[in-house]
Amino acid sequence: MDDASHPHGAPGLVPIRSLGEGHKPRILAHLLALDEHDRYLRFGYAANDEQIHRYVEHLDFERDDIFGIFNRLLELIAMAHLAFIPNDPGSTAGAEFGVSVLKKARGRGYGTRLFERAVVHARNEGVELMFIHALSENTAMIKIARNGGATLEREGSETEAYLRLPPATLDSRVSGIFDEQVAQADYRLKQQARNFLDFLAQLQEIRRGALDARTKSGR
Numbered sequence: 001m002d003d004a005s006h007p008h009g010a011p012g013l014v015p016i017r018s019l020g021e022g023h024k025p026r027i028l029a030h031l032l033a034l035d036e037h038d039r040y041l042r043f044g045y046a047a048n049d050e051q052i053h054r055y056v057e058h059l060d061f062e063r064d065d066i067f068g069i070f071n072r073l074l075e076l077i078a079m080a081h082l083a084f085i086p087n088d089p090g091s092t093a094g095a096e097f098g099v100s101v102l103k104k105a106r107g108r109g110y111g112t113r114l115f116e117r118a119v120v121h122a123r124n125e126g127v128e129l130m131f132i133h134a135l136s137e138n139t140a141m142i143k144i145a146r147n148g149g150a151t152l153e154r155e156g157s158e159t160e161a162y163l164r165l166p167p168a169t170l171d172s173r174v175s176g177i178f179d180e181q182v183a184q185a186d187y188r189l190k191q192q193a194r195n196f197l198d199f200l201a202q203l204q205e206i207r208r209g210a211l212d213a214r215t216k217s218g219r
Contacts, residue, residue, distance in 0.1 A: 035103075066079065095125075136154055
């Protein structure tokens with residue numbers, strides 16, 4: 001679920017960071033911010049708050065890969081889950097892709113960028129087939145898959161898409177490393193800016209308290 005378009009003026013570089021256990025509170029806040037319809041499109045059912053809590057609690061960061069895009073306030077505005085499918089030795093390695101973007105962050109192509117990042121990472125992990133399971137009414141997700149070259153198969157209210165990935169190359173491996181380094185640097189800068197703004201807010205509160213105390217004392 002995302003507006004897959006690339007509007008004029010959209011930034012060419014979107015820092016996408018790998019998420020870990022420490023990001024669980026932000027992942028939870030992101031998913032809880034989705035309205036009922038968006039939850040329906042993301043999960044295939046209108047997940048309630050308790051179900052989302054369970055989903056986040058059972059995320060396996062050792063097995064799967066989760067990526068996110070943060071705004072300047074370090075709010076997680078878009079995220080993707082690349083779930084690796086257990087396979088028997090000798091069988092085709094696969095992974096499933098899911099994505100969600102907050103309403104206020106749509107129209108910037110974030111869903112497409114997350115898909116592209118997931119494709120590179122999946123290739124580098126030896127995945128041969130990437131699957132996208134979506135409701136047929138989730139036109140944005142289907143558009144992302146189609147534009148990415150996926151084969152679509154529709155059955156009733158659901159659409160299955162799969163993308164056959166080429167083997168990893170030196171270019172794909174370097175690209176994956178570079179993207180992650182850029183995202184980590186971007187996150188650190190935003191974190192520093194957030195800490196500085198918090199410090200200024202606390203300082204302002206202290207000054208306001210001192211001014212009030214001075215006013216009350218008649219000085």
